[in-house]
Amino acid sequence: MKGISIKDIAKQAGVSPTTVSFVLNGKAREKRISEQVSKKILKLAAKLKYKPNQLARGLRTGKTKTIGLIVEDIANHFFANVAKIVEEEADKFGYKVLYGSTEDNLTKARGLLEVLEYRQVDGYIITPTPNLDKEIEILKNSRKPMVLMDRYLPQIPTNYVMVNNFQGAYDAAEYLLNLGYRKIAYVSTTSEQIQMKERINGFTAAMKAHRAAFPRKMIKKIPFSATKEEAVEQIMEFIKGASGLDAIFFATNYLGVYGIESIKDLGLKIGEDLALISFDDHDLFRLHTPGITCVAQPIHDIAHNLVQVLMNELNQQQNQINQVVLPATLIRRESCRKRSKVLAE
C-alpha cells in the first residue's frame, strides 16, 4: 500500500541504506561505491519504481523544491498566463509551485506569506500589495530567495522582473502623436503603485518631448474600488466634459475594457470619433471590432525570467541583485488611425 523506501531497496540489494542513498544521488563515484553494487541498486530502484519521499528529504536537507507564487489574482489573464509559464519553467528545475491570490489586499498577502513560510517553500515570486514593505524586508533580511513581479518597492532593493512601464506608455503616447492626435486624455486608477507612476511618467515625457499639450485636466483617475458601472459612468462623464478629445489612453486593461463600453454607450465610434489605446493586452482587444491597439507585456519572457532569477538565487549564494526590465510591445490594431484631417489643417 504505502510507498517503498530506501530501506526496501537496501534490504533487497543486501547493502545498507547509506549506500543506496549515495548511489541514487549520483555520488557513487565520489563515495567509491563499486560498479556492481551501483548497477544493482539502480536496477532495483527502477524495478520497484522507487520515488524518494520528498518530505523526509526536505526535513533532512531543509529544501522542499517548492516555490511560492503570490499573484494579485490567478483568474486574471495576465497572472494566469504568468502562472502557467512559471509552472512549466520551474518544472524544468524540478520545482513545484504553490500559488495564492492577494486580491491586492495586504491582509491576504500576509496570510499567504505566512502559510508559505510554514510550508517551507524554498523561494518566493511575489506580486507585492501596497504596504507589504515590512514583510518583504523581513524576507529579504532572512535571505530567502525572492523575486518581485509586476511592481517593486522603490525603498527596498530587491530582485524583480517587470515590463518597462515607462517605455510602454512613452511609445503609446508617441504613437498617438505621430498619427496626428493632439487632444489626448489619460485614464488611470487612483493607485499610487510604482508601475502606475512609471506609466504616467512615460506618457508625460513623450508628450513633453513632442511639445504636445497635456494639462492636468486631461488626466482622469478612477478609484480602484469603483464597480464596473461606476467606472463606466465616470469615464463617460469625463469624455463628455473634455471637448475636442481625439484620443484616449487607458493605463490598465480593465480600464480599457470599461473604456470600450463607455465610448460605445456615448454613441461614438472607436477609431473614428475617438482613438483608443490601452496598457496590457486582452482577448477582447484582439477579437474586438475594431481591434484595440495596446501596449502588451511580454508574458512569456516575464515568467521565464522570474524563474531564472529565482533559480540563480537558489543555486548560488550570490548577493547580486537582479533587476530585469523587459520591453513592452506596441500592438497596432484599428482603434487608432492616421488623422489625415488634422494633419492637413
Place this chain on the structure above:
Amino acid sequence: MKGISIKDIAKQAGVSPTTVSFVLNGKAREKRISEQVSKKILKLAAKLKYKPNQLARGLRTGKTKTIGLIVEDIANHFFANVAKIVEEEADKFGYKVLYGSTEDNLTKARGLLEVLEYRQVDGYIITPTPNLDKEIEILKNSRKPMVLMDRYLPQIPTNYVMVNNFQGAYDAAEYLLNLGYRKIAYVSTTSEQIQMKERINGFTAAMKAHRAAFPRKMIKKIPFSATKEEAVEQIMEFIKGASGLDAIFFATNYLGVYGIESIKDLGLKIGEDLALISFDDHDLFRLHTPGITCVAQPIHDIAHNLVQVLMNELNQQQNQINQVVLPATLIRRESCRKRSKVLAE
C-alpha cells in the same frame, strides 16, 4: 536564523516536547495536561511565533495537507477561475494547492500525476485527458482521495463534479427554437470526450422533442489541432455552404470566439443575419457588441463542490461515490433575437 521548534518551547517551558505537542494539538484535556502548563505553553508558542514544520509533521502523520490540481490549461478562463476558488476553499480547510496543466496531453498528465504522488499530496482534483483511464484506475484502487472535473470516465465510477452538459445544450437548442429559429447548425470539435457527447446529445434531444429538423449536415466538427486561422476558414466555408442557416450553436467557448470572427469576416451581422449561441461564458461574450448569448458553467459552485467532495473523502473513509452535476445557466444576450418574420410566415 532557522525556525524555532517544539523543543525550544519545551525547554523554555521546562516540560517535554511531548507535552508541548499535546497542548498545541488541542489534546491538553484528553491527555490530562494541567491548565497552568497548557497556558504557559500556549503563551510561549504565541510569543515565539512557533510554526510547526509541515515537513516533519507530514513525515510522521503521512499527511501533507496539500492537494494536487490538474487542469487542462491554467491560463484558460474557466480553469483559472476554478483554480482560484479551489485555492480559497481549500485554504479554509488548511490545505494548499499544487497545480499543473496537461494541455489535454496524456504524457503531460502522467508526468503531473507522478510528480504529485512523489510530493505526497493528500488528494487529487483531476481534469482527465483522453486515455488517462489506467492511471485513474490505479489511483482509485489505491484509495487515494480523488475527484474528477469537467469530464469523467464512463467506464470507471469515480467522484466527479461537472456541469450538466446535456441540459445546457438542451436549453440552448430549445431557446433558439422558441425564438423562432429553424435552420440551426451545431459546431463542435472532433473530440470524443464525454462532455462533448453529452452536449450534442442534449442538443439533439431538444431538436427531436420539438420536432425540428436536425440533419447530419448541420453538424460541423473542427479538429482540435486546427489553428485559429484554419478553424475560422472552416467555419466560414461551412456557413457559406449551409443555405438558409439562421442560427448556430458552438459547443465550446473558443469555437464561439472563432465563430464570431468567421461571421464577421463573411460580412454577416450577429443577431440579425445569424443568431449565435455558445457553450461556456467568456469575457468577450459579455463585452462584445452585440453581447453573445451563452450557456454558462457555474464556476463557483463547481470549485466549491470539488473541494467539498475531496474533503469528505479525506476526512472519512466512506466509500460512497459522489457525483455532482450542476445546472448550466443560459445567459441571454443580444446575439439571439425573436424571429418575428419567421413566426409570421
Place this chain on the structure above:
DNA sequence: TGTCATTGCTAAATCGTTTGAGCGCATTCG
C-alpha cells in the same frame, strides 16, 4: 613485520513532529 593509505562500504545521528507505552506519586478501596 609494522605502518600507512586506499578501497568499499556501514553505523548512527539528524531533521521536527507525533504517539503508544509507561512512570512516579497520591489517593482510594477492600
Place this chain on the structure above:
DNA sequence: CGAATGCGCTCAAACGATTTAGCAATGACA
C-alpha cells in the same frame, strides 16, 4: 496494609531520507 486507580506528565520510537565519521580488508612500502 497492600492493591488498584487516577493524575500529570515523559520516554523513546517512528516517519524516510541525508550525511559525518569511521571500520575492516587489502596492498604498498620501509
